[in-house]
Amino acid sequence: MIYGHGDDRWRYGHISADFSSNVYYGADNSALLDYLRGHFDDLLHYPEPAPHTLEARLEEAYGLAPGTVCVSGGATEAIYLIAQAFAGSRSAIFQPAFSEYSDACHQHGHFVKHIFAQADLFSGDGIISEAQIPDGTQMCWICNPCNPTGHIYANELVERLIASHPGCIFVMDQSYAAFTRYPLPSPAELAAHPNLLVLHSLTKSHAVPGLRLGWITGSARLLERVRSCRMPWSVNALAVAAGMFFAEEIGSSSQTRGRLSGLDGLLEECRRLRESIASLEGLRVAPTHTHFFLCRTENSTAAELKDYLAREQGVLIRDASNFPGLDEGCFRIATQKPEFNKILLSGLNSFISTNK
């Protein structure tokens, strides 16, 4: 596990505006939280040793065949279970990406190659349409939309890679699918691929990262192997209850892509924030298709900037220099409420003046 994930507010004193985590500030989770309060007594009983009932509900809600959903204690457990189920594989990871793919692969004896499909993350339109994977790759990890960049691996590219490498298992992490207007395929649309596993998370869209609930959709044959590695009771009782709530929610909505209802407003606010940061001296801003994006400070390190903002302004950003392929100037910003975005801009301004 790396030291340096986002949302590390416990390192500092008072943080009044947190841009470091991609969890959506405006998530309307009041119905979910009410539901969980009503299920508080579930804590008094064991959940099912393996959450079969919840898996069946999710399959039904998505319109998927039996055996094609595997529930886990957060998307992170899903990542570790997949790495364990296919221990020792030759894995290719499209970088930069969420660090846990690499950590889980190393822990389970994979031979890991990092792939950098983009020459410059700060130019272009943020859509990746060309990429190669090395011959003999047995497992390929794609974060889509990509954390930390907010870039998209184009549907045509993903389809082409999956179809042309039938002997390779593709793991596509769609934890941020709710946060893009790009038409990513739904679980049902992806179900035809026998060599694909797709990761989903409740953490980001419903803003309950403390709960730990994730799930995998994909090939029943592959998931049988993944499920055999899962310990009993790995999903706590409130997380199971939240999954039941979510299954009902997607089951009753007309579309199963699960986009946020307030997505347009969030992305518009993101556009405004990016433009404002780009106008500041010594800061570069990368393209994005979600509500978070990369920036680069040219005249200092991201660590210095982060430290200044946290201590002097109570503002937390994500130092992104520990992602493979990113240098020490890179940081990640997740769009917040307009009044907080103003605080960030004022903090950045003040850092720039101080460093002159």
Added chain:
Amino acid sequence: MIYGHGDDRWRYGHISADFSSNVYYGADNSALLDYLRGHFDDLLHYPEPAPHTLEARLEEAYGLAPGTVCVSGGATEAIYLIAQAFAGSRSAIFQPAFSEYSDACHQHGHFVKHIFAQADLFSGDGIISEAQIPDGTQMCWICNPCNPTGHIYANELVERLIASHPGCIFVMDQSYAAFTRYPLPSPAELAAHPNLLVLHSLTKSHAVPGLRLGWITGSARLLERVRSCRMPWSVNALAVAAGMFFAEEIGSSSQTRGRLSGLDGLLEECRRLRESIASLEGLRVAPTHTHFFLCRTENSTAAELKDYLAREQGVLIRDASNFPGLDEGCFRIATQKPEFNKILLSGLNSFISTNK
């Protein structure tokens, strides 16, 4: 994972009295639950990637050195982490015992030997004072108090085994330590052993099995290796909060053995229930040092008895025939409230009449 753990009430319709799980029916967890309700908003934030703060609090509360506590998502995650950290070991498991030791060992490539220290589980005083482990054993698993028998591995025996096999790592699961009057050593008293890991659980004593919180105390050197296998955020935010509550509780109590306050009454009720069952035709009862115990039906299988009690009487028992060394007549009973114990006795009576 075996299919056939206790608390499998979802298999049946209405269950009015549940003897199948060792979770304590009378746990006074109202203060804990109030505390958790007050920490409900913790779900809105990531917990620490690794729960270092909680580990430090538990070390302080127990009077232990830094690095000697490792927190996990339930004692079950602790078992799997230990098996993974020492993958491929030659493991000896004292049987019968909680099935997850064996499952975790097999999952991580251990060479497993089952050890049966007792010739007859139904005779004697339930204290095990003699046992051998095979030469070359690298890891030895002891459930103490033992689930499913309620028997105790005597302190002298455990001390002798640990001292005479310095090259073997001992894993002693004390999840039920709160439920016995036998003077098991506290974490601080066991801290001197460089080859010992001790498992603890909040599930049983505080009756919150849906929460998933456990921890290991023991050698800092061994725990460093265990911790390196733990994925980030494996302990959910409410479980972390519960751990903080528990640390305060043991820190402020005069003894760190954490025995239940109502233990004497519970064990007295257990004694009465055992005597009543032993007086029934065709049923044998084994000795115990906790609130749960083994029984054996001589004229049918435990599966038949369980099915009858669940369907006809709304009473759930634990078919224990899937524990190594136990035959198909064996079942486990966890003592419940007197009025429920009467329902069980009446159900057993009615089964015996029906089967005549």
